Amino acid sequence: MKSLIARDLKLLVRQGADSAAALVFFLIAGSLFAFAVGPSPAVLAHIAAGVVWVCALLAALLPLDRVFGPDFEDGTLDLTLLSGLPAYEVALAKAAVHWLTTGLPLLVIAPVLAVMLQLPGGEMGLLLASLLPGSMIFSLLGTLAAAVTLGARRASVLMPVITLPLMIPALIFGSSVAGSAHPAAAFYMLGAIFAAALPLAPLGAGLALRAAAE
Amino acid sequence: MHLLTAEKLSIFRGERLVLNGISLKVAAGGMVVLRGANGAGKSTLLRALAGLTPLAAGGLYWDGMPVTDFCAHAARVAWLGHLNAVKPALTAAEHAPMAALAAVGLERFADLPARMLSAGQKQRLALARVVASGRVLWLLDEPTTGLDAASVARFSGLCAAHRAAGGMIVASTHTPLEAADVRELIL
Numbered sequence: 001m002k003s004l005i006a007r008d009l010k011l012l013v014r015q016g017a018d019s020a021a022a023l024v025f026f027l028i029a030g031s032l033f034a035f036a037v038g039p040s041p042a043v044l045a046h047i048a049a050g051v052v053w054v055c056a057l058l059a060a061l062l063p064l065d066r067v068f069g070p071d072f073e074d075g076t077l078d079l080t081l082l083s084g085l086p087a088y089e090v091a092l093a094k095a096a097v098h099w100l101t102t103g104l105p106l107l108v109i110a111p112v113l114a115v116m117l118q119l120p121g122g123e124m125g126l127l128l129a130s131l132l133p134g135s136m137i138f139s140l141l142g143t144l145a146a147a148v149t150l151g152a153r154r155a156s157v158l159m160p161v162i163t164l165p166l167m168i169p170a171l172i173f174g175s176s177v178a179g180s181a182h183p184a185a186a187f188y189m190l191g192a193i194f195a196a197a198l199p200l201a202p203l204g205a206g207l208a209l210r211a212a213a214e
Numbered sequence: 215m216h217l218l219t220a221e222k223l224s225i226f227r228g229e230r231l232v233l234n235g236i237s238l239k240v241a242a243g244g245m246v247v248l249r250g251a252n253g254a255g256k257s258t259l260l261r262a263l264a265g266l267t268p269l270a271a272g273g274l275y276w277d278g279m280p281v282t283d284f285c286a287h288a289a290r291v292a293w294l295g296h297l298n299a300v301k302p303a304l305t306a307a308e309h310a311p312m313a314a315l316a317a318v319g320l321e322r323f324a325d326l327p328a329r330m331l332s333a334g335q336k337q338r339l340a341l342a343r344v345v346a347s348g349r350v351l352w353l354l355d356e357p358t359t360g361l362d363a364a365s366v367a368r369f370s371g372l373c374a375a376h377r378a379a380g381g382m383i384v385a386s387t388h389t390p391l392e393a394a395d396v397r398e399l400i401l
Contacts, residue, residue, distance in 0.1 A: 007304075014303040075297025079343075082264055084289035210284075214267050 001085060001093050008097040018066055019101040026059035026106055030113040041118045048117035049127050049178035053171055055113070056106050056131060060138035061163060063102055065156055067094050067146040072212065081213050087206030095143040095202060103135030123178040130177035130187065133194045137170045140194075140201035147205035150212040169193055215242040216277055216290075216350060218263070218382060223272035225255070225262050231270070232258045238399055240351075240382045245373065245393060248386040250401035256386035257296060259401065260353045263384060264291050292349035294357055298340040302329035309339050314346035317372060319365065334360040345372055352376060354385040367392070 012019055033051045037043055071077040080090050110131055114124060145163040149155040173189040180186060220238040224231065232255040240246050248256040261267040263274065265287045274281040281287045306315060307324040315321045318338040320331075328336060337360045344352055352373075358366050370392050373383055385391075 007308075010308075011301060011303055073297075074301070075295045075299035076301065078264075078266060078295050078297075079293055079299050081266065082288040082291050082293045084285055086285050214261075 001089050004080065004083075004085070004090065004093045005097055005100075008094070009100065012097070012101050018063055019105065022059045022062045022102050023105050023109060025062055026055050027109065027113060029058060030055040031116055034117060044118040045120055046179075048114055048119035049123065050175045051117055052110055052114055052119075052127060053131070053134065053175040056110065056135060057138060057167055057171060059106060060098075060102050060135065060142055061160055063098065064142045064146045064159055064163070067098055067143055068150050068209070068212075069146075069155075072150055077209065078213055081209065087209050088202040089206075091143055091147060091202040091205035091209060094146075095139045095205075098143060099136055099139035103139050106135055107131055119178070126183055127178040130174045130183075130190060133190045134170055134174040137190070137194050137197050138167060140197040141166045141170075144201040144205045144208070147208035147212070150208065215380065216382065217241050217275075218351060218384075219275040219278070220263060221273045221275070223259070223262060223274070224270045225258055225267055226270050227258055227267075233262075233401070235272075236399075236401070237272075238263075238384070240384060242350075242380045242382060243377045245377060245383040245385070245396045247391065247396050247398050248384065248401060249388075249398055250386075254401040256401055257355050260355050260384065260386060263351075264288070264293055264353050290349055290351045292344040292347040292352045294340050294344050294352075294354045296355045296359075298336050299343075300328045300331075300336045300339055302327065304328055306331065306339055306342075310342035310346045314342040315339075317345050317368075318342045319368060334362060334365065337361060338365055341369060341372070345376075350381050352381060352383045352385070354383065354387075356387060357385055358387055358389045358391075 030051055034044060068077065081087060107128060110128060111124060114127055119127065142163055145159050148162060149158045152158055170190060170193050173186040177183045177186045218240045223233055223236045225233045236259060238246060248259060250256055258267060262269060265281060265284045300309060305325055305327055306320055309328065312321060312324060315324055318341050320335060320338055320342060323331060328339060331339065341357060358369060361369060373393055376383065
């Protein structure tokens with residue numbers, strides 16, 4: 001499983017543009033809000049955490065068709081499934097790679113966007129702390145949707161339709177953490193969603209991979 | 215000594231019954247060549263022997279025991295599909311170790327990215343990965359596609375060496391192979 005992650009990371013580093021596109025989208029989409037709602041610090045500060053969360057979610061969706069797509073098209077998926085690794089471990093490895101190349105970089109540049117949107121300094125820590133499990137949830141559920149839509153026509157249309165409803169609970173609780181007087185409750189919910197997604201999403205994705213490889 | 219047996223396999227692809235009542239037996243050191251027109255179901259049979267495609271009827275047995283654990287069966291299989299699974303961004307040496315590259319005559323190209331290789335060389339790279347896998351059961355779908363005469367001869371040598379070491383091979387091909395004691399299955 002480690003060698004699978006290492007190989008995929010190597011591939012993505014050599015084709016760096018794919019992962020960079022999500023980050024550029026994140027920054028551009030987030031900064032457009034400042035232009036649209038006006039530069040008033042009070043308004044921006046009020047919506048900052050929500051905007052960062054929505055943009056992170058949309059940016060995490062962007063590279064999903066690259067998670068299994070290329071492997072499916074060039075026959076690598078057959079080889080991976082025949083490597084002796086259970087299908088859910090393959091899916092978990094892919095989710096880990098997605099998080100390392102999309103979620104983690106998003107976490108790193110999220111403060112830049114948050115500062116641009118006048119997020120109150122005291123809430124920065126909470127925002128990042130909520131985005132950490134949030135981005136992992138995005139990767140897990142996104143991998144599930146990518147596996148389910150594998151081989152389907154119009155997969156790129158189908159994918160957000162499947163993913164977004166699954167991710168909305170995480171978005172609701174996650175974006176309410178920063179700015180809330182009692183963030184613990186929302187954190188518990190985020191943790192619960194993560195704890196459910198961690199075993200279930202790879203399991204479902206693994207079954208979908210086996211079905212796609214038939 | 216291992217034995218792979220397939221009894222009366224029936225396999226659907228989508229709504230269509232592609233194979234019906236196919237039986238096959240490969241013992242250690244044995245080789246079966248699948249022949250048949252395009253679309254006759256050679257690839258489908260190979261996928262079923264690998265455990266990728268579920269069986270509608272019939273049974274797959276390893277050493278007389280039904281194959282139920284997909285992962286355990288997969289660990290015996292070296293797979294070469296009709297898609298060669300060569301990643302253009304990785305070098306040849308990152309696909310297969312040096313010894314295997316030398317076995318298919320690609321050692322000079324070890325440090326080249328695979329996108330610089332020709333179609334035949336990519337196929338040889340995929341073969342090198344099969345050689346390097348160390349798995350006992352080789353399932354090869356059109357392994358000689360795009361290979362020149364020298365490479366086909368080299369491939370025959372690799373097959374002979376694998377069989378001499380107790381390995382087994384099921385391959386689909388249209389080209390005649392020079393190999394001793396090969397059983398043909400016409401689909």
